[in-house]
Amino acid sequence: MDANNYYDAIIIGAGPAGLTAGIYLSRAHIKTLIINEGTIGGQMIFTHEIANYPGLESVSGYQLANTMKKQAKMFGCNIKSNVSIKDVNLNDELKKVVLSDGNIYNSKTIIIASGGRPRSLNAIGEALFKGKGISYCATCDGDFFTNKDIIVVGGGNSALEEAISLTKYVNKITILHQFNHFQAFQHAINEVKNHPKINFMMGSTINEFIGNEKLEKVRVTNLKTGESNYLKIDGVFIFIGYIPNTEFLKGKIDLNEFGEIIVGPGMNTNIKGVYAAGDSIVKLFRQITTAVGDGTIAALSASDYLHKQNAKQ
């Protein structure tokens, strides 16, 4: 074992849950490494304005993420971002994380805080037209679709809210949803139903995105009849929910049928020394405040575990 690559605790994920755990552990002088696949901050950086984080009247997700990162680093936490995990060994007393770049890290305890990501349609051509007609962010790209006709895919709160925010730019919006009803707050449903620029295509899905330099049309299938039609369109915004980032844990830890990590009251998983926190666990409300709370509990449990392990030796 390379001593430089040994940590008392490894945290997987640098969203609010992982960064909070990093702050608590490092402040307790526990040698801690956070390994993060994407940008530090996780889903927080998708949020332009956070108005429900106690103590801060209004803050951008980027600022809050940066402050948490600074705080963790200030206490000595090491953070590696934009790296990817190839394999994990959770069962042994000395845990192992193997990165795709070949680096191997060991630790006595692991906290999984890998959060979630937006679900994609997985339709033909989706990757090809990202940024060329397909978008996942209304506030970022809405103005490119001024006076154009677009589709918003999804039927939850975020799809309906983003559709309303796009009405200030576009000519016409078709909300396309796989079910015949929405899964959103009644006030959001009423707002889209009463909006003159919005119409609906229920019980349908997009199977294919077609175009040359940019998106020109989509193939839409009616899920009841199986009938497909081509629709000329300038843009498609996709908001179809989030999925937990736990694929790399399948078969290694107890997950529920949705791929969420099953935890006990101390954020303990079914494996000794392995804890989980934030959006990747089974829970009712996915918020920054709840992720921060989970991260705190996981860190304190991990710290207690390390203390007991060290006392044994």
Next chain:
Amino acid sequence: MLDTNLKHIETADILTKIISENENVMVICGRMGPMCIPVYGIAEELEEDYKHVKFCDMEFDSFEANIIRNLPEVQGFMGIPFTIYYKNGKVVKATSSIQTKSQVIIILDKYFGEPNKN
């Protein structure tokens, strides 16, 4: 000004000067939003290794950014950031919307060459 640690380009004249004085330049033209922030972060991380590349950003909503918005290479683009790679003052590659670190590395290595690890 964008809240990044990259070199900020504030005018079209400065961009012209930078691409004439540096062989390899990457300019990320965006806002402080979820599709752009990850790309700035990736550039900040790569800056250390890719010493032969000048990494810059430019505010998408500034009038001066017309120099990028009017490039023929970006006319089909409908997602920020617009990321432009210049070699010897000429556009060699342009991408639209968020990119992963490995996507950026592939472009840098192909057009500007791999970093010298020694």
